[in-house]
Amino acid sequence: MENLINDVLLGLLMITGFAIVRMKSLLGVTMLTSIYSLLSASLFVVLDAVDVALTEAAIGAGIATVLMVATVALTTDEEKVPRHTPLLPLLVVMATGAALIYGTLDMPHHGDPLAPAHRYVADSYLHDSPVEIGVPNVVTSVLASYRGYDTLGEVTVIFTAAAGVLALLGYRTRGRNIEAAGIRKQVVLRVIAKLFFPLILLFALYVQFHGDYGPGGGFQAGVIFATGFILYALAFGLGTAQRLIPSQLLRILAAAGVLIYAAVGLESMLLGGKFLEYRVLADDPIAGQHLGILLIELGVGITVASVMLIIYYGFVSRRH
Amino acid sequence: MSELLGHYNYWIVIVLMMTGFYIVIARPNLIKKVIGLFIFQTSVFIFFISIAKVEGGTAPIIEEGISVYSNPLPHVLILTAIVVGLATTALGLALVVRIREAYGTINEDDIHVQDEER
Numbered sequence: 001m002e003n004l005i006n007d008v009l010l011g012l013l014m015i016t017g018f019a020i021v022r023m024k025s026l027l028g029v030t031m032l033t034s035i036y037s038l039l040s041a042s043l044f045v046v047l048d049a050v051d052v053a054l055t056e057a058a059i060g061a062g063i064a065t066v067l068m069v070a071t072v073a074l075t076t077d078e079e080k081v082p083r084h085t086p087l088l089p090l091l092v093v094m095a096t097g098a099a100l101i102y103g104t105l106d107m108p109h110h111g112d113p114l115a116p117a118h119r120y121v122a123d124s125y126l127h128d129s130p131v132e133i134g135v136p137n138v139v140t141s142v143l144a145s146y147r148g149y150d151t152l153g154e155v156t157v158i159f160t161a162a163a164g165v166l167a168l169l170g171y172r173t174r175g176r177n178i179e180a181a182g183i184r185k186q187v188v189l190r191v192i193a194k195l196f197f198p199l200i201l202l203f204a205l206y207v208q209f210h211g212d213y214g215p216g217g218g219f220q221a222g223v224i225f226a227t228g229f230i231l232y233a234l235a236f237g238l239g240t241a242q243r244l245i246p247s248q249l250l251r252i253l254a255a256a257g258v259l260i261y262a263a264v265g266l267e268s269m270l271l272g273g274k275f276l277e278y279r280v281l282a283d284d285p286i287a288g289q290h291l292g293i294l295l296i297e298l299g300v301g302i303t304v305a306s307v308m309l310i311i312y313y314g315f316v317s318r319r320h
Numbered sequence: 321m322s323e324l325l326g327h328y329n330y331w332i333v334i335v336l337m338m339t340g341f342y343i344v345i346a347r348p349n350l351i352k353k354v355i356g357l358f359i360f361q362t363s364v365f366i367f368f369i370s371i372a373k374v375e376g377g378t379a380p381i382i383e384e385g386i387s388v389y390s391n392p393l394p395h396v397l398i399l400t401a402i403v404v405g406l407a408t409t410a411l412g413l414a415l416v417v418r419i420r421e422a423y424g425t426i427n428e429d430d431i432h433v434q435d436e437e438r
Contacts, residue, residue: 010332013366017339017359026351033355040362048379048390049369055402060362064406071351071413075420079349080427089346097338101331109326111375113388118374122391130382138380138392139399147396154400161407168414214381219403304403311410318417 002046009043024079026072034065050215051139054207058223063308066230070315134286135212135293143217144293148276151296152261155303159258162307169314186235193235200228208301212290218297222304230312238316247313250306257303264295329370336363348428350416354409361405368394 016036023029037060044053108115125142133141143151208221233241265276273280278292340363343356372394380392420426423434 007328010329010366014332014335014339017336020355020359021339021343026349029352029355033358036359037362040366043366044369047369047373048377049372049395049398050379050381052365052369052395052399052402055399056362056365059402059406064358064409067406067410067413068351068355071416074417075351075426079347079352080429082346082348083429084346086342086346089342092345093338093342096341097334100334100337104327104330104334107327107330110329110370111373112326113374113377115371117371117394118391122393125392126380126382126389136382138382138389139395142392143396143399151400154404157404158407161404161411164411165414168411168418215379217399219399223403307407311407314414315410315417 006043006046009039009046013039013043026077026079027069029079030065030068030072033068034061037061037064051137051217051220054215054220055223058220058227062227063223063230063312066234066312067315070312074315074318132285133289133293135290137212137214137216139215140211140217140293140297141289144296145276145278145289148265148296151300152258152265152276155258155261155300158307159254159303162254162310165311165314169318190235193231197228197232200231201225204228204305208297209294211297212293218300219304221297222301223308225301225305226308226312229309233312233316238313242313245309247310250310250313253302253306254310257299257301257306260299260302261296264292264299268292330367333363333367333370336360336366339363350419350426350428351413353428354412354416357412358405358409361401361409365398365402368398 013036016032016039020029020032020036023032037056041053041057041061044050044056125138125146129135129138129141129146133145135141135145204221204225207216207224208218211217211221229241229245232244264278264281268277268280269275271280276292276296279285279288281288281291337360340356340358340360343359344353347353347356372391374388374390377388377390378386380389380395382389416426419431423431425431425434
């Protein structure tokens with residue numbers, strides 16, 4: 001049954017992919033991309049990657065779609081017919097695809113428990129994590145503790161991307177209340193948005209602080225938190241949202257999250273451990289790991305949420 | 321039969337990847353190109369998560385009475401890659417917006433024509 005769902009979802013993904021190639025309306029393509037993301041999120045659940053599925057659903061189907069729609073609104077909806085014949089690109093794609101498929105023939109089968117990918121570190125993470133870290137969700141313990149350096153780097157990349165978007169699109173600290181006249185009349189939309197807003201934030205907090213025990217963590221929580229505010233901004237206008245959470249505050253928060261993360265690393269150095277070695281943070285090593293993970297996940301959550309909102313504000317406050 | 325279907329996931333991933341690749345090289349529209357990259361990127365995510373799957377395993381959240389888990393490491397890599405991927409996509413879209421403001425078009429062919437005229 002699981003395999004059947006897997007195969008059907010992959011088939012649907014392929015159909016959506018071809019539809020994206022053929023469709024000329026960019027707004028339609030954006031909607032199809034959203035469907036594509038939602039389908040891949042469902043596929044991730046089937047493939048046991050629940051944490052990844054949460055992230056993909058919130059990011060791909062949520063925020064990425066909003067950003068693409070904003071870009072289409074700022075540019076144009078029609079795609080011109082290309083001047084060149086598609087023969088050469090088609091040939092290149094076919095040749096590359098054939099070479100890649102030839103390459104897969106040597107790979108272990110899908111789901112093979114003896115595949116090299118599942119030996120060595122992966123095995124030791126699964127065995128040692130409950131003893132060394134004491135956190136049931138191994139994805140969280142690998143993300144926040146074993147590979148803490150990596151994650152710090154990635155949070156910094158996200159922060160840099162926000163700086164890049166700010167540099168490109170500028171920043172309007174006191175945006176006019178940009179609001180399509182149509183949405184004011186959409187009573188159902190506004191009421192539902194108002195009802196959902198606190199629930200989404202509550203869910204984000206749950207995902208943030210329950211990430212040690214179930215699927216979740218700073219990345220997912222940050223994104224879900226941001227979608228709550230984006231929904232609010234969509235229904236009530238950018239100005240209202242900016243009164244709730246001003247742009248200047250977001251800029252400080254985005255930096256603060258990265259700083260919290262790095263500060264935890266420095267603190268563990270000051271206490272005699274290595275950079276990001278959480279077990280020295282408390283008397284008991286396990287308690288230290290818990291404290292360290294909680295703090296850095298908080299830093300990640302704050303940065304991710306504010307970066308997503310900064311990017312959203314940047315796109316939406318831009319006018320033609 | 322299972323010999324043939326053992327790589328099914330990987331082959332579909334390659335088809336998706338090539339779909340994205342085709343959009344990037346064949347379509348002159350810049351938004352479409354960014355979407356092509358997005359599809360390409362998602363196909364790589366599916367590839368990693370497919371590798372992580374262990375037959376009969378479950379999500380890597382340690383629980384009494386369960387002994388087979390899927391591999392958590394690719395999950396971690398892809399989880400962060402998704403967020404970073406959105407950040408870079410946003411940067412790409414911001415560039416598209418600026419290009420539109422500078423050239424008045426987001427069609428690559430038209431942009432080349434304008435560049436040559438200068």
